[in-house]
Amino acid sequence: MKLVKAIIGLIFGASLAMPALTANLPDKMEKPGGFPERPLTMIVPYGPGGGSGQVARAMIQGIKDTVGFDLTPDYKPGGGGMVGLKTYMAAPADGYTVLQHIDDATSGFAAGRTDVNPAKDLIPLAIAQITFSQIYIRGNETRFKDWKSFVDFAKKAGGKATIANVAGEGSMERVNMNLIAEHFGIKVQQVSFDKPAPRYAALKGGQVDALFEQPGDVKGFLESGDFKPILSLLKDRPKAFADVPSMTDVGLAFNPLMRFRGFYVHKNTPPERVKYLQWAFQKGYNSESFLKFNKSKFMDLIPSFRDTEGAIKLINETMEVYRATYKKMGLIK
DSSP states (O other), rough: OOOHHHHHHHHHHHHHOOOOOOOOOSOOOOGGGGGGOEEEEEEEEEEEHHHHHHHHHHHHHHHHHHTOOOOEEEEEGGGGGGHHHHHHHHSSSSSSEEEEEEHHHHHHHHHHOOOOTTTTTTTEEEEEEEEEEEEEETTTTTSSSHHHHHHHHHEEEEEOOEEOOOSOOOOOHHHHHHHHHHHHHHOOEEESSSSSSHHHHHHHTTTTSSSEEGGGHHHHHHHHHHEEEEEEEESSOOOOGGTOHHHHHOOSSSOOOOOOEEEEEEEEEEEHHHHOOOOOOHHHHTTTHHHHHHHHHHTTOOOOOOOOHHHHHHHHHHHHHHHHHHHHTOOOO
């Protein structure tokens, strides 16, 4: 895994160090040929309760507030995001259906689970969120209380310790967790869930020992005290989690893969509609309601926005990481 760590460090570290990109688009734009004349549909490849569902609704509201047209979310969970992607690709390339997807579209293509390349077969309208992950335990957990004691527990458990994450053999969560486990010499069974509600219920109900997730997605559980973060996958402790150990604190030296969420259309969508939607999604991102939502979900801790050009760069760089990782894991040749 040393090669993988080096590539992640060179590529992802550079990507996150760069400022958020903003497209040079006008304050106002005329509708192209009256488009849209009816509400758009937004395919969301996960359930409504997790981060994807939340960012989809927030963007829909932001666009409604600033541009004035409506979008209707259509949730298609399953297959680690591949069901929603397949559903979207079957829709007409007329701009009336957009896709919200995460980095799973990138890792899915790198692993050969889909033939849809999100940097070529789709046009990214915008990346609206880039966020870090944390590892959580139950707030009332008594077997361990922090990262050090969790590692001790995992070592004594002899491979029986469990952690819940998103479905997918080569998902961002699994890649990061494999690197963490390798460093600490522990074995942790990664239990995957497509839908967020069962994933969170598994930790709260004691079916798993820990959870790999992003802080904004489980903010309610953090506020209620049901979940407790024991490790932040960042080099330095963010101000919002100043009492939670960072990777540097526990001796982890690699740059972790990050979760990113964006919005896409078919590559064959009429160019004038693509340009209008690029503008609309940037307006939605910069709306008061969306920026407030992003801040409430800790999305202001890392520069998040990427325009189409920046999104393609991020996707292609991330794809290199996944390909190198999967070759090392023996998942691809």
